Amino acid sequence: WTAARELAAALVGDSAGDWDVEGKLPADVLLRMGAEGVLCPQVPQEYGGLGMDSLNCGELTAEVGSRCSSLRSVMTSQGIAAWCVARLGDDAQRAEWLPRLTSGALACVAFSEPDAGSDLSAMTTRIRPDGDDVVIEGEKVWTTAAAYADLILVFGRYADGAAAVVVPSHTPGVRTERRPDPLGCRAAGHADIRLDSVRLPRGSVLGGAGQPLGMLVTSALTYGRLSVAWGCVGILRACLAAACRHAATRRQFGKPLAGHQLVARHLADLMVDEQVATLICRQASGHWDERTPDLVTSAVLAKHVAARRAADGAARATQVLASAGARDGSVVARAYRDAKLMEIIEGSNEICELILAEQAVTAWA
Template sequence: MTTSRVTDRRSAREFVDAHIVPHADAWDLDGRVPEDLIRKASEAGLWAPFLPEQYGGAGMDMVTLGEVHEEVGRGCSSVRSLLTVHTMLSWTVQRWATPAQREQWGPALASGAALGAFCLSEPGAGSDTSGITTTATQTDRGWVINGTKKWTTGGQRADVFLVFARTASSIGAFLVPRDTPGVRVRPIEEILGTRASMLAEITFADVEVEREALLGPSGFTAGMVLTGTLDLGRYSVAAGSVGIVQGCLEASAAYAAKREVGGKPLRDLPLIQAKLSDMVTDARAARLLLAEAGRLKDEGDSATLMATWIAKYFASTAAARHASEAVQIHGANGFTPDYPVARFYRDAKVMEIIEGSNEIQRMTIAGQADREKP
């Protein structure tokens, strides 16, 4: 049976409830997302629906993309994280690659025939991107890349990597197929959360790529490629965080209605009501911030950059806070794999770290405060 196409929040929710929610805890224990789900996501057009129709995408707007990623995040943060990095690479190809490269990669990225991953962090550099040491040296034939990337989401499974490396003048973005000689992938396992996201450490040893592998402009605007890629990743992480809050809310509301204390359901207790009311409120507030960032992206408005920082900061802190409260509502049951809140709790923490730690985000947002003073 063919899987229905995902075109909006409603169809995304149906896909997630049918194909992700029933299996997410098993994938978490297994430490990987199965090929069957990757195939179903391809059939549903989930991988890069924002790409133009000419490349097999659906031209999906950013507001809807955020809603779709929220729904996937509600079901499983590991699957959402695979979508996030694939989205980052696909967007970068669409925005910065040559027409020939878009022809080469666009259809495969839209269909999921080729999965992408994002290689920025290194053993010694995470949010501090200026600290990366991977190098790209220009030669007569193209570039030679040397270095080690760490915490590459989807790295165990990806077919093509977007590698950020230091050039003579700036930090450049390079498109590197996995099968290029000199690329070595080492799985990272036993992580706290998003355990099925197939993290990897990837070593590039004298990896030769063609001249066109460098995407985007050079010089002062070279950083735009990284800024734009991270902005979209941050948007997806914000969406996934909203999904975690919603998942916590739904699980907690169901548990509080069923579980009784002293002959009454938990939901009648004022302190439980306080937790649930905060979940309802924060889910709506975070969703509105996300939608505002998405609307500004659709309009090409530069204000989307700050709006996305704010949405990601608010949503990720809300996710971590409410995942903790969701476990609290579930009591000892929340500590077991019998309920999804234990997984939400572990998955939520990393949302405060990835695509710019929340400490870095707050420093950036503080700059906005200075601009808003009378």
């Protein structure tokens, strides 16, 4: 994973602040990251992927996340799409889509709708069989990377169950409208998507006919939660480095800020945040790699702990830098805005707490 890490470091450099202000990732960076398979590193080598395990993929995700949460968000979307094709698709679909996802095609994943946010069971997008085709009608909102994507993985109702369908973004009836001025991850290409009588061959539906919506969503979100959690580790590492460097060099009241005990406590808390988030992500990735039944819960736990720690840690780092960090494009200001969003996506804090409470009662009552 060293080569992938070095590539990400070289391509991002210190440009993420400018990309954030411009609200756009450069096309050549996305193309290169995609073509090298770095955006979905767990895809097996037989499909052109890097064949990483979850732990190495996580560390790579943290590296990208420490530099640019917008690019890490694109990586999460691409990874979910590839994982869904690998997990839910048949042999022909894996052979068709995975090599595209590891050679430059970009993908986004569309669950959320105007009236289906936390409650995805309220989804109304319909995927209807029609002869050898399917026809899709619906509206999706806030889809990360949709502004860049060649392929959209759309989740919707299918017969009595649900399905996930791979929709090329240029298909007639697909309309994408950029979300202006998001709070954070401003270059991640969030967009709303309208699907009006979108007709595709039935072979575009992953794994064929209707499956339980809960199973499809859990499968996709487990990858997404783990990826977001590792991204939060990256945010914390960037904040820890920025806060420590600043506190070691900036002097007030005759000594470095780090010499003032109240500032030192911020640094200690940040270090604890980074360590706790890293350890809980390593545990969840270990469960992924060992395929243990604890995986679904440990991915929720990792996402919840890492997102909360990242939001707290980014606020702390911003406090340490004070005016030195209080401008658009600064590492800590960007982290502060990006980390807040991590408490909302892939299951908000509250939804994670509900899932964890249910698990706790099952295990401990």
